[in-house]
Amino acid sequence: MQELLKNKPFVTMVLASLLNTVGGELFNIVFIVYAQTMPFAGLAVSIASMAWMAPALTAILTGYLADRTVHKTRMQVVIKLIQVCIYLVIAIMIGRSKSLPVFVLLVAMDMASSMLEGYAGSLWMPVLKHLVLPSQLHQATSITSAASNVAAVISAGGGAVLIAILGNRFAVFALINALTFLLAGILVAVGYQKFTRAEVSVNGSPVGKHVGLASSLHVTLGEFRHSAFLVLMVGFGCMVNLLGTALQPLLNLGLISMPEVWWGSYGTTIAVINGISSLGLILGALLAADLLRRLPMAHLLTGVMAAAAMVGVNLVWLRIPALLFFPLLAMNYLLGKINPRFMTMLISTVAEDHLAATMGVVQTVMMIGAPLGQMVFLTLGNLVGIPITMSMYAGLTGLLALTIFSVGLLGMNAKDPTPDMGRRQKSG
Secondary structure, X not given: OHHHHOOHHHHHHHHHHHHHHHHHHHHHHHHHHHHHOOOOHHHHHHHHHHHHHHHHHOHHHHHHHHHHOOOHHHHHHHHHHHHHHHHHHHHHHOOOOOOHHHHHHHHHHHHHHHXXXXXXXXXXXXXXXXXXXXXXXXXXXXXXXXXHHHHHHHHHHHHXXXXXXXXXXXXXXXXXXXXXXXXXXXXXXXXXXXXXXXXXXXHOOOOXXXXXXXXXXXXXXXXXXXXXXXXXXXXXXXXXXHHHOOHHHHHHHHHHHOHHHOEOEHHHHHHHHHHXXXXXXXXXXXXXXXXXXXXOHHHHHHHHHHHHHHHHHHHHHHOOHHHHHHHHHHHHHHHHHHHHHHHHHHHHHOOHHHHHHHHHHHHHHHHOHHHHHHHHHHHHHHHOOHHHHHHHHHHHHHHHHHHHHHHHHHHHHHHOOHHHHXXXXXXX
């Protein structure tokens, strides 16, 4: 850990990513609160809750483009400047009209910024591989994941405070977002030379700049033929995300009519939920040497779905505020262990000429069910009510938890190489 913290280019990259997340997460919370002020609040909250899926659904394209981008650091700076301009325009427009077309346009601009951020994240992956030693890669991915979630906690806490202070001055939040992207761009510029030196190693590999998207996908999909564990992980990841990503939008929608579960106000409760979730992700990533380090991925995924089922049970039958937050903490603590392990496995085993494209395919396939899950559960929530919808949600998540646990015992655990990563980090 200390050696990584002495690595100035790596620290600069982490700080730039942290600022990106602060801006994005803060505005996501504010946008949900803004949506609640619309005359069509239920529809607006549903649209705003689903908008964050845009980066995952375009990950194949952005991953392909990232692999083919020669001047990766220069493109990072360009992306930050575009994002600054986007939020300056949002600051001018937001709050001036409560019509549906204007709201959809604001959502579209926010989605465009999120997709650009997904592209920027893909640009970092091959560079990261050359900024740290191979033995430090798992720690590096854990730190980057934890830093991203530290930023989310800062955003949640800061969001709650700023919402209380500023109220509905949504334009100010957009300006704050523009400032965070500007500062992130300045950090990238500060480390520009060292990042570009890492690019020399990346661009020296046989990247094949003129390979088309179809050929790139063919090469990328070849990775799946060599790993049954990867296929199972992506398949279960798709189902976990189909249900798991529907939880936050359901909470956003359901809590509107459940003031007895609020911590203060609706906006504060949403901010606290985001903060608790991010805290779990941070602790899961940083506490890599805990007693769970040797658990196979199937057991961790089982725990994620079991915790999600508990949230549904509490919201329908118990409605105890504290029991809303503890399962979310446990759920995200386990996710905080899964994500760095899985990312390290991919970075370590996939050739860098199609690393971003492979990660894009994995991310897209894993997340492709998420819009369907959100659409189905949000539609049910609006049509038949939250109690019935959350009852169905709890039943399905519980069933998926049992399925993953059983498949793990039947052979998936034996193919899982990731517990070895935890043991190596512990010994190192």
